[in-house]
Amino acid sequence: MATETRGAPRTVGHAVSGDTLLDVRHLKMYFPVTAGFLIQRKIADNKAVDDISFSVNRGETVGLVGESGCGKSTTGRCILQLYKSTDGQIIFDGVDLNTLRGNDLRRMRRRMQMIFQDPYASLNPRMSIRDIIGEPLVIHKLGSGSERRERVAELMRIVGLNPFYASRFPHEFSGGQRQRIGVARALAVSPDFIVCDEPVSALDVSIQAQIINLLEELQAQFGLTYLFIAHDLAVVRHISDRVVVMYLGHLMEAADRNEIYDNPLHPYTKALLSAVPIPDPVLERKRERIILTGEVPSSLRPPPGCVFHTRCPIAIDECRQVIPEWREAEPGHWVACHRV
Amino acid sequence: MPPLLQIRDLKTYFYLEEGVVKAVDGISYDVQAGETLALVGESGCGKSVSALSILRLIPIPPGRIVSGEILFDGDDIMKLNDDELRKVRGNRIAMVFQEPMTSLNPVLTIGKQITEALELHLRLDNNAATARAIQLLEMVGVAEAERRIGDFPHQFSGGMRQRVMIAMAMACNPRLLIADEPTTALDVTIQAQVLEVMARLSREFGTAVIIITHNLGVVARYADRVNVMYAGKIIESSTAEKVYGDPRHPYTLGLLNSVPKLHQATGEKLMPIEGSPPDLVHLPPGCSFYPRCTFRIDRCKEEFPPLQLVAEHHYAACWVDVTKGRPSSNGN
Numbered sequence: 001m002a003t004e005t006r007g008a009p010r011t012v013g014h015a016v017s018g019d020t021l022l023d024v025r026h027l028k029m030y031f032p033v034t035a036g037f038l039i040q041r042k043i044a045d046n047k048a049v050d051d052i053s054f055s056v057n058r059g060e061t062v063g064l065v066g067e068s069g070c071g072k073s074t075t076g077r078c079i080l081q082l083y084k085s086t087d088g089q090i091i092f093d094g095v096d097l098n099t100l101r102g103n104d105l106r107r108m109r110r111r112m113q114m115i116f117q118d119p120y121a122s123l124n125p126r127m128s129i130r131d132i133i134g135e136p137l138v139i140h141k142l143g144s145g146s147e148r149r150e151r152v153a154e155l156m157r158i159v160g161l162n163p164f165y166a167s168r169f170p171h172e173f174s175g176g177q178r179q180r181i182g183v184a185r186a187l188a189v190s191p192d193f194i195v196c197d198e199p200v201s202a203l204d205v206s207i208q209a210q211i212i213n214l215l216e217e218l219q220a221q222f223g224l225t226y227l228f229i230a231h232d233l234a235v236v237r238h239i240s241d242r243v244v245v246m247y248l249g250h251l252m253e254a255a256d257r258n259e260i261y262d263n264p265l266h267p268y269t270k271a272l273l274s275a276v277p278i279p280d281p282v283l284e285r286k287r288e289r290i291i292l293t294g295e296v297p298s299s300l301r302p303p304p305g306c307v308f309h310t311r312c313p314i315a316i317d318e319c320r321q322v323i324p325e326w327r328e329a330e331p332g333h334w335v336a337c338h339r340v
Numbered sequence: 341m342p343p344l345l346q347i348r349d350l351k352t353y354f355y356l357e358e359g360v361v362k363a364v365d366g367i368s369y370d371v372q373a374g375e376t377l378a379l380v381g382e383s384g385c386g387k388s389v390s391a392l393s394i395l396r397l398i399p400i401p402p403g404r405i406v407s408g409e410i411l412f413d414g415d416d417i418m419k420l421n422d423d424e425l426r427k428v429r430g431n432r433i434a435m436v437f438q439e440p441m442t443s444l445n446p447v448l449t450i451g452k453q454i455t456e457a458l459e460l461h462l463r464l465d466n467n468a469a470t471a472r473a474i475q476l477l478e479m480v481g482v483a484e485a486e487r488r489i490g491d492f493p494h495q496f497s498g499g500m501r502q503r504v505m506i507a508m509a510m511a512c513n514p515r516l517l518i519a520d521e522p523t524t525a526l527d528v529t530i531q532a533q534v535l536e537v538m539a540r541l542s543r544e545f546g547t548a549v550i551i552i553t554h555n556l557g558v559v560a561r562y563a564d565r566v567n568v569m570y571a572g573k574i575i576e577s578s579t580a581e582k583v584y585g586d587p588r589h590p591y592t593l594g595l596l597n598s599v600p601k602l603h604q605a606t607g608e609k610l611m612p613i614e615g616s617p618p619d620l621v622h623l624p625p626g627c628s629f630y631p632r633c634t635f636r637i638d639r640c641k642e643e644f645p646p647l648q649l650v651a652e653h654h655y656a657a658c659w660v661d662v663t664k665g666r667p668s669s670n671g672n
């Protein structure tokens with residue numbers, strides 16, 4: 001089970017060990033900003049993701065956290081080749097996905113799936129549950145009609161839905177059940193790797209725990225590898241083996257999940273952790289908090305030097321001029337900060 | 341001194357084609373002057389509707405306040421006519437909503453929107469109102485308030501818009517501020533900023549606050565007292581310390597157990613509440629939580645338990661004493 005391997009420090013940066021499934025190297029995703037009527041011309045780059053590197057080992061969960069607009073979802077979409085990245089390599093099981101085309105890419109795509117945030121918007125309201133869950137099988141031309149029906153029923157049982165309801169439509173299900181449908185769809189083609197993009201943030205608290213437990217059970221059962229994108233730090237701590245913190249398109253810090261929560265090095269990580277109120281009135285009211293001033297700058301005009309310096313409580317001149325290097329400050333603990 | 345706000349047996353129903361939704365079904369509570377009360381619960385539990393009912397902001401039809409008493413600072417809100425009600429809204433009771441973009445008027449400047457209330461309720465002239473508006477914006481931490489007063493809502497970020505909403509709400513120095521999920525749409529670092537501003541102002545002005553949220557952490561930090569709601573009813577009520585430290589309703593217990601804790605290293609599995617939130621049109625006859633409850637007994641199926649005193653200043657609506665007796669497995 002995946003939890004047995006938790007706790008051991010592992011490499012997060014570029015160092016690639018034998019069981020690395022995904023290795024992201026110097027990934028950049030710039031969206032062009034255009035202007036003009038009829039003739040669109042590019043006037044600027046929106047640097048959604050700007051030179052990030054991290055790796056994900058087979059069978060583990062890496063949590064990718066950050067606030068809205070930090071580029072965490074864009075990173076997930078680049079990995080799945082839903083966006084054509086501007087630069088960098090996405091090495092999945094030894095192959096750089098950014099160089100693949102056509103059938104080669106389609107074959108690799110079968111091994112990677114996605115679970116979306118909004119269970120209301122990510123299911124086609126006109127399709128039955130059977131068609132939704134079975135669609136990836138059709139796309140990848142797997143099995144005959146009756147085999148697919150059998151597989152859909154099996155998948156529904158796996159995620160805790162009664163196959164009896166396969167001919168029903170999404171609106172007949174609650175939010176939690178719809179998210180289970182989304183999970184079943186992702187599992188249909190037996191992937192190795194799933195990008196979970198805020199899979200529980202639209203759900204009620206009591207239902208979130210159901211889906212988190214389901215994801216953990218499936219990981220143990222099928223040896224899945226997850227990239228878990230979320231803004232809820234408590235959920236990320238619970239489900240991840242390692243955590244990567246992003247801010248304005250850059251990586252700030254990455255480490256083992258308990259290490260990053262107990263011993264955060266980067267001032268942004270510290271502020272982020274202290275901003276989350278914990279559900280315990282006695283502890284919470286005694287906590288010292290770091291309240292950041294100001295807001296996240298626009299990724300159209302990111303600050304020079306360290307992108308966090310405009311809000312950083314300990315920034316010095318160097319931070320305003322020089323981009324800090326992404327380095328391993330302690331074994332398995334990576335950080336980009338001049339002051340660490 | 342009598343409580344600032346007294347709500348007695350409030351029922352707000354919505355009459356839909358599918359049937360009657362009993363969004364708020366017989367709730368009673370008090371708010372003391374200056375205190376912060378949290379209404380907690382999941383979507384559809386009636387927490388927002390119960391707060392909107394205080395200002396009679398329920399759309400009629402399909403909604404209707406079926407019965408109940410709302411006594412605020414010497415007035416019986418249910419008996420006020422429209423003119424009298426207008427003098428309460430935004431003046432003595434103010435509101436902050438979840439989505440600042442949809443609650444600000446996009447075609448009016450921020451200054452115009454703040455001064456409107458000042459001119460209407462406090463009868464200030466234009467210059468005095470503008471000066472006060474600038475002062476309010478400075479108070480909530482909007483930089484360069486003098487210049488920004490001429491800006492439109494879209495020129496502000498989400499966090500800044502919510503600050504503007506708070507400035508508007510505090511404009512007439514209300515006795516009661518109702519904040520409906522004020523920071524749910526915001527990022528955590530911005531959420532912390534906005535909540536601190538709200539807490540500081542309510543302390544300085546002695547404003548009572550009803551904060552409506554599903555975030556158990558926010559409640560733990562800011563609320564003096566907590567009402568936990570489920571399916572239109574208050575099922576537990578006490579101080580924050582007691583509700584978190586010694587929960588007496590199986591739903592509260594389940595809710596606290598199901599959230600992962602940021603401050604604890606866990607390797608264990610979460611304990612979710614099984615099943616789904618109830619369908620408000622077809623509620624079970626007894627306790628609405630019965631189908632999901634791990635403590636249930638036969639009596640719960642038939643009779644709805646009243647909210648009763650279970651410890652000092654601590655009320656819960658449950659037939660079972662959750663401090664005794666282990667939960668039965670969820671299938672008995």
